[in-house]
Amino acid sequence: MNLMPATRRAAIAAAVFMSASLVFAQGDTWPSRPITMIVPSSAGSGTDLMAREMAHRLGMALGQSIVVENKAGGSGIIGTQAVVRAAADGYTLLYTNATNMVMAPALMKSVPYDVTKDLAPVAQTAAGGVFLLVSNDLPARNLKELVELVKSSPGKFTFGSWAVGSSGHMTMEWLKRQTGMKIDHVPYRQVPQLLTELTTGTLKIGFADPAAPLPFMESGRLRAIAVTGTVRLPRAASVPTFAEQGYAFEPVGWFGVFAPPGTPAAIVQRLNTEINKIQQQPDMVAKVTAMNIAPPPTKSPDAFRSMMIQDLQMWKRIVADTGITVDN
Incomplete structure (x- = not known):
């Protein structure tokens, strides 16, 4: 019988232990440094203003600063793609809206990511309409x-x-x-x-x-x-x-937070919990109301994902019916 040398077995065991310890430590100590929140809209836009308010409050809740970075252009594609490609470690977030997440993918002939697979929904932050x-x-x-x-x-x-x-x-x-x-x-x-x-x-x-x-x-x-x-x-x-x-138009305008795909579930859930708490703060409700936007009902990450997919499917049906498309 060909036995693995004891020194090699010990080295592998140590590597596994260190890897597991690193994962545990990351989840246990996150966040240990500032977080970047990417906004795929220009500074001063409604999405940007909402993002900065959330970044300030969420940063206080987490005990770390959250830096807002505007990456506008391409109907939200530039900023969104930056988050899709970011490390899935909880230190890069996306603050965006329904137009970028469900309308653009429905209307555009080519989008370099699949919003239903390439991002992790975290929490809805506001609801509205036109x-x-x-x-x-x-x-x-x-x-x-x-x-x-x-x-x-x-x-x-x-x-x-x-x-x-x-x-x-x-x-x-x-x-x-x-x-x-x-x-x-x-x-x-x-x-x-x-x-x-x-x-x-x-x-x-x-x-x-x-x-x-x-x-x-x-x-x-x-x-x-x-x-x-x-x-x-x-x-x-x-x-x-x-x-x-009498006209049952289904899609809803919304704002929300997303993370890169593969972000640990514990981090996504922590973010969801803190954001939902922030949504209930009376002064936050007042700020959102002043913008004529309704605070959303509390949603889990899975419920937010389901709503997004439902909206995307509805917009795709409308686009198919009308034949309207937009070039990238």
């Missing part, structure tokens, strides 16, 4: 009346959103196919321009994010007749959802 807005001189007061008005005058109206393939654009494309409306899309480079033209009546129908239209809505210069998502928004509680008006 407003369907109309000018004050448009007689429609709700979604049903708008559909009837547009159908009564095919080709007369146009609608605006902030980009080809934006959630506002794709929401209307979905609605067109549900109702038989004929209405063309006008993409705007900037939301302020879109809102200005709505207030003057140059544009009659448009979509915008939850925050930018609020001053115009609150001063009565334009009206919101519907909002996407599953709940009404906190600073516009009188505006009903699409679903409440």
Whole structure:
């Protein structure tokens, strides 16, 4: 019988012990140095502001600083790919939104990663939607009346959103196919321009994010007749959802935190627990509400993953139905 030399057996045993000890120590002492939170959006954007608030609070909870690094470009691909390629040690996180995580992969012909496999969902941090807005001189007061008005005058109206393939654009494309409306899309480079033209009546129908239209809505210069998502928004509680008006539009706007694939489950769970605690802090709720975004219900990493996959599948169906794609 060919026995392994005792010295070799001892060396292998020592290596296994040291490896196991290293893994245990990493999980036991994490985080022992600053964490980088990558944001695939420009500084000052809504996603960036949300990320910085979360980074500050999460850093205090973990006892380590969290440095926000903006890597904008490519519809979120540049920053997201940086996290996909990062070490799975809990020291690199991604703070992003539904547009980057589910809409871009659905719309683009080629994305260099699979969001359902190449990232570890950690926690959802906010939920929201987009407003369907109309000018004050448009007689429609709700979604049903708008559909009837547009159908009564095919080709007369146009609608605006902030980009080809934006959630506002794709929401209307979905609605067109549900109702038989004929209405063309006008993409705007900037939301302020879109809102200005709505207030003057140059544009009659448009979509915008939850925050930018609020001053115009609150001063009565334009009206919101519907909002996407599953709940009404906190600073516009009188505006009903699409679903409440008989149009069951499923996807929800959201923000969330992700980690590189293979990040230890214990680290992901620790992050999820701390983020969910932060979401319940009264002053955090107040800050999110001020942005007209709803704090989300507490979700486990698996529940967050399931929601993301459901949204991705819905957007893929909408893209397939409309034939709209966006070049990288």
